[in-house]
């Protein structure tokens with residue numbers, strides 16, 4: 542590998558100087574050279590404890606040995622698919638997903654990312670209902686392709702790309718009455734698109750019963766429910782899917798991030814048989830060349846096995862309780878609110894700059910963390926679900942030191 546200076550120079554000249562400056566400011570100006578489980582080694586000899594987990598995409602940790610083994614075995618026989626012969630790995634994955642997803646979601650379309658999974662969900666809903674409207678929630682994050690971005694909450698990400706798709710309308714998150722009012726008018730939308738817990742908005746947990754109400758209302762109105770579990774899915778909140786907490790079965794379910802086992806890009810859009818009827822006349826109505834390739838499916842199958850056999854949802858719940866309790870015990874005036882479910886935890890600060898100082902302090906003490914994308918006042922804590930009790934304990938100790946250090950800096954500045 543080239544020296545650090547060379548990598549920095551190439552980032553400046555060929556990737557993004559802005560990104561380089563941002564991560565350097567936060568204390569991440571080193572090259573990652575090796576990762577395993579919850580730890581990442583850097584070129585300057587540090588070992589960082591990963592509480593960012595690639596923005597919630599590492600439920601199984603870095604290079605889980607079982608998933609690595611499955612991909613190595615798969616690589617020994619197939620890579621990309623011929624696309625005309627049958628892909629047995631994809632069939633096995635679709636069947637496995639149908640068995641663990643909420644009832645009724647029996648079909649899967651495979652892509653390569655979260656935004657593609659949502660994009661497909663929006664397209665399927667429009668095609669099924671034959672009308673364009675999509676209701677979404679304020680501050681939502683569904684990805685950055687044009688359809689998913691049309692349901693995005695942050696102006697900073699939307700503005701340069703206007704006009705986005707027409708027919709999209711935001712509603713307050715967690716407010717079932719607002720949805721009821723919106724569905725009461727004459728002009729019905731095709732679907733309501735929602736995250737069970739808003740991730741990038743700052744880890745926002747809706748009131749209990751919200752998803753159940755939303756399911757009932759959309760069903761009664763004849764409107765499809767698209768649930769985006771790209772971040773909440775696969776054990777993160779303490780259940781396989783976050784909708785499982787309320788026994789809700791959406792019409793369309795979007796998953797990605799950890800689905801590729803932390804190794805291969807992978808997204809899936811699951812639907813009911815009813816929605817899937819849009820493919821009856823043309824099975825290539827929506828398609829992706831590399832989506833659902835052998836390696837991605839082999840990784841996802843192994844990931845689902847690991848999720849079940851290592852009881853990772855239950856572990857996420859136990860470690861999440863430990864983390865939330867530990868954070869709440871540390872009473873700091875800098876912290877505005879602590880919230881979350883399972884290992885999807887957010888800490889809100891009064892100001893973006895304070896959150897930035899805490900992230901920098903954590904990095905200096907060997908912990909990786911970052912903001913939520915639509916709300917830089919919130920630090921997200923989403924370690925791999927394999928994180929140990931001792932690692933959570935270690936994190937909490939460093940967190941306390943980082944808060945104290947930040948308080949001292951602010952006092953020194955007279956703030």
Ligand code: PMP
Pocket residue numbers: 596654655656657659682683684685736740741769770771772773797798
């Ligand atoms: N949906 C949700 C809920 C997400 O959190 C994200 C990513 N943060 C996406 C969609 C987009 O995923 P990707 O970056 O893989 O396109």
